[in-house]
Amino acid sequence: MAREGADLAAGLDARIAKKGCATSAFHPFWTFSRESAFDPLRTFDPEGKLSGMQPSKRLTLCVLAAALGGCSYSYSLRAVVINGRLAFVVDPSSGRSPDCVRGITVSLDDSGPNAVAEQGDDEGLVKNGGAYWWENKETGSCLNDFPVFYGAPLEGKPFDYGDEHSGYVRPKKLRVGVIYEVNAQSSGSGYGSGWFRITPQLTVESWPEDPTPVSPSS
Numbered sequence: 116m117a118r119e120g121a122d123l124a125a126g127l128d129a130r131i132a133k134k135g136c137a138t139s140a141f142h143p144f145w146t147f148s149r150e151s152a153f154d155p156l157r158t159f160d161p162e163g164k165l166s167g168m169q170p171s172k173r174l175t176l177c178v179l180a181a182a183l184g185g186c187s188y189s190y191s192l193r194a195v196v197i198n199g200r201l202a203f204v205v206d207p208s209s210g211r212s213p214d215c216v217r218g219i220t221v222s223l224d225d226s227g228p229n230a231v232a233e234q235g236d237d238e239g240l241v242k243n244g245g246a247y248w249w250e251n252k253e254t255g256s257c258l259n260d261f262p263v264f265y266g267a268p269l270e271g272k273p274f275d276y277g278d279e280h281s282g283y284v285r286p287k288k289l290r291v292g293v294i295y296e297v298n299a300q301s302s303g304s305g306y307g308s309g310w311f312r313i314t315p316q317l318t319v320e321s322w323p324e325d326p327t328p329v330s331p332s333s
Contacts, residue, residue: 191323192297192309201265201289203297205307206323213301216259217271218251220298221286224310225327227293230284237281247295249284257302265289291315294327 190213191206203219205212223229223245232241240246252258252271259269266286276282289295291313299307310322 187304188306190301190305190307192299192307193323194297194309194311194319194321195262196319197262197264201319202262203265203299203309204262206309208323211305213257213303213305213307214261215257216261216263216269216299216301216307217253217257218274218300219248219263219269220246220250221248221265221289221295222246224294224296224325227290230287233285235281236284240282240284246284247289248286249282251282251300263299289313291317296325 188211190209190211192203193206195202195204222240227245229245230241230247232238237246237249240249248266250269251274252269253274256271258271274282292315294310294312297309297311301307310324310326312320314320
């Protein structure tokens with residue numbers, strides 16, 4: 116177990132160093148904890164208030180399934196903190212462990228205030244999908260290594276949805292107390308998902324499975 120942990124730490128250090136990030140400011144096992152403290156001003160809006168309802172869960176899954184064109188495997192994502200920045204990594208408990216993504220989305224799970232669409236955003240994804248960040252690149256590419264930092268632009272040619280919608284939402288400030296769903300697409304038709312929340316204590320809680328599942332009757 117100790118050797119596996121050391122290998123995991125070494126692998127993360129190598130990927131982070133490749134992105135040009137210092138590794139001395141955090142410890143891999145600390146960032147994999149359920150709750151991690153970080154600088155809120157760089158990642159979300161601490162003044163956000165809970166309000167409204169947004170049924171984004173089904174829309175997120177449907178749009179991503181269409182973009183994937185069929186899933187060959189799935190894996191879990193975990194929200195962590197690296198050098199004071201919110202980031203997403205593959206949960207160590209996952210059976211599969213891809214090393215890159217070609218698309219990532221962050222949206223409201225069930226409840227919370229919608230983001231405000233900006234120029235260039237797909238307004239439908241913001242209003243109807245609860246999107247806070249939505250960016251997908253063309254199928255076949257996978258140019259963005261883990262860890263993926265929230266809001267960092269992805270490399271690659273934008274995915275063509277074949278209609279008038281851009282399928283893009285620039286990253287928005289996240290809000291305290293709101294549960295968000297994160298989804299990612301990887302090479303080989305891989306599909307990753309996870310859920311996270313920023314607490315009033317300015318820590319991050321992360322779940323590999325939906326903490327608020329849809330009931331069978333809904």
